[in-house]
Amino acid sequence: MNNIQDEIKKFESSKCEENNVFYQAMEEVIFSIAPLLESDEKYARHAILDRLVVPDRIIKFKVTWLNDKNEIQVNTGYRVQFNNALGPYKGGLRFHPSVNEGILKFLGFEQIIKNSLTGLPIGGAKGGSDFDPKGKSNFEIMKFCSSFMVELHKYIGSRIDVPAGDIGVGSREIGYLFGEYKKITSSYEGVLTGKPFMFGGSLMRPQATGYGVVYFTQTMLEIEGKESLEGKTCTVSGAGNVALHAIEKLQEIGAIVVSCTDSRGTIHDPRGVDLCLLKEIKLQKRGSLEGYIRVYPEAKYIPFEEYPEGAHAVWDIPCYAAFPCATQNELTDIDAQNLIVNGCVSVSEGANMPSTHKAINDFLSHKICFAPAKAANAGGVIVSEFEMAQNASMSKWSFEKVDEKLKLAMQQIVKRVALTARDYGVEGNYVDGANIAGFKRVADAMIAEGI
Numbered sequence: 001m002n003n004i005q006d007e008i009k010k011f012e013s014s015k016c017e018e019n020n021v022f023y024q025a026m027e028e029v030i031f032s033i034a035p036l037l038e039s040d041e042k043y044a045r046h047a048i049l050d051r052l053v054v055p056d057r058i059i060k061f062k063v064t065w066l067n068d069k070n071e072i073q074v075n076t077g078y079r080v081q082f083n084n085a086l087g088p089y090k091g092g093l094r095f096h097p098s099v100n101e102g103i104l105k106f107l108g109f110e111q112i113i114k115n116s117l118t119g120l121p122i123g124g125a126k127g128g129s130d131f132d133p134k135g136k137s138n139f140e141i142m143k144f145c146s147s148f149m150v151e152l153h154k155y156i157g158s159r160i161d162v163p164a165g166d167i168g169v170g171s172r173e174i175g176y177l178f179g180e181y182k183k184i185t186s187s188y189e190g191v192l193t194g195k196p197f198m199f200g201g202s203l204m205r206p207q208a209t210g211y212g213v214v215y216f217t218q219t220m221l222e223i224e225g226k227e228s229l230e231g232k233t234c235t236v237s238g239a240g241n242v243a244l245h246a247i248e249k250l251q252e253i254g255a256i257v258v259s260c261t262d263s264r265g266t267i268h269d270p271r272g273v274d275l276c277l278l279k280e281i282k283l284q285k286r287g288s289l290e291g292y293i294r295v296y297p298e299a300k301y302i303p304f305e306e307y308p309e310g311a312h313a314v315w316d317i318p319c320y321a322a323f324p325c326a327t328q329n330e331l332t333d334i335d336a337q338n339l340i341v342n343g344c345v346s347v348s349e350g351a352n353m354p355s356t357h358k359a360i361n362d363f364l365s366h367k368i369c370f371a372p373a374k375a376a377n378a379g380g381v382i383v384s385e386f387e388m389a390q391n392a393s394m395s396k397w398s399f400e401k402v403d404e405k406l407k408l409a410m411q412q413i414v415k416r417v418a419l420t421a422r423d424y425g426v427e428g429n430y431v432d433g434a435n436i437a438g439f440k441r442v443a444d445a446m447i448a449e450g451i
């Protein structure tokens with residue numbers, strides 16, 4: 001009986017969360033694009049907003065697989081194909097117990113605007129499963145990925161929908177997914193991005209989002225007349241793909257990164273974090289950050305539960321620039337106040353929607369340079385598109401070529417966003433600039449393509 005009650009409670013709470021994050025994302029866009037809608041009635045006449053907020057289709061399926069004890073496990077898989085006005089559906093797959101339809105709708109909706117902002121021919125989608133990769137053996141991960149693809153393969157293709165990685169889905173998982181796709185279809189095509197380099201992956205895909213957010217910030221600070229990141233203290237949250245590569249690029253350009261977080265706690269190392277050790281702990285051993293202070297006892301490890309509710313230790317560390325790179329809603333209004341009081345000049349979102357609505361408003365009203373996720377973390381999808389181009393032409397680009405093209409693409413996004421904000425009377429507001437520029441391109445395509 002208790003179990004059933006627990007299940008009901010779980011369902012109810014996930015239902016709430018489902019609505020919250022999607023509406024949060026939608027509301028932000030709707031408020032932002034008001035000046036565009038007022039200046040041109042064609043968007044209302046073509047009911048663009050009503051059409052854009054409803055996904056083209058939501059595919060939901062059962063994934064059954066055997067664990068290492070030969071017990072049958074059941075998970076739910078999803079693919080939200082949101083909008084393909086600009087190109088094939090494109091967006092990551094997330095494997096995490098919190099995954100539900102609402103979270104994927106929020107991520108897919110954001111992806112439409114983000115992909116549009118890149119100026120590249122890609123539509124918006126997102127997918128994943130409530131499967132928890134934590135604690136699973138390599139073999140279990142492989143078996144889950146195979147079962148997941150048995151269903152997903154019916155809906156994807158290099159000209160239809162090209163998934164990539166996200167939380168819980170890295171090159172290992174993409175490799176297994178690709179292997180199964182190939183086995184089922186006998187087709188060797190660029191149907192997934194984020195593949196290992198040896199069979200069609202692009203150089204620099206793992207680095208792309210983290211490096212991209214730093215390139216974005218450098219250009220934004222320059223445009224806004226602020227000092228560069230060189231020699232400045234920076235705080236980063238997360239210790240996954242995005243965070244580790246943001247740290248790598250920040251260190252490369254001479255910034256001092258003093259923090260990172262995982263789902264259990266925060267590391268604060270005022271001398272600058274040891275990236276090699278972080279990679280060893282998080283990528284090779286897949287362990288907890290607590291291991292860091294065993295090597296550097298003078299650094300601090302702060303478990304989440306030791307911090308007041310609604311605040312996070314990482315955002316209470318004085319810094320010049322902050323980079324939330326872990327997960328959604330990890331930076332609250334209390335955190336925003338702490339950053340502002342401590343003199344932070346710029347906040348760049350590496351993760352998807354890490355700052356709450358109120359936190360963003362606080363940053364904007366205090367004239368903090370704020371780089372929203374849909375613009376700042378577009379580096380990943382940009383290099384994914386480069387991977388599609390390389391696969392289609394059976395070619396391989398050098399690391400330097402990809403890096404150069406990524407840097408240029410990120411700089412172009414910053415300029416596009418800044419100019420759009422200026423043109424619509426909200427100079428310096430990169431949230432509105434990104435929403436208007438991203439919405440406009442996809443909306444104009446939808447109008448041109450008819451209903």
Ligand code: NDP
Binds near residue numbers: 166168264
């Ligand atoms: P990973 O799974 O590689 O890493 C996520 C990291 O965040 C992990 O270290 C995880 O800890 C940590 N984390 C999870 N929850 C929390 C929390 N509540 N507080 C603090 N830390 C937490 O994911 P990615 O780095 O790929 O993605 C991170 C974010 O960036 C996501 O929002 C994703 O959607 C977004 N993003 C990713 C892109 C990519 O190319 N990978 C592209 C664009 C956006 P633990 O190690 O304990 O699990």
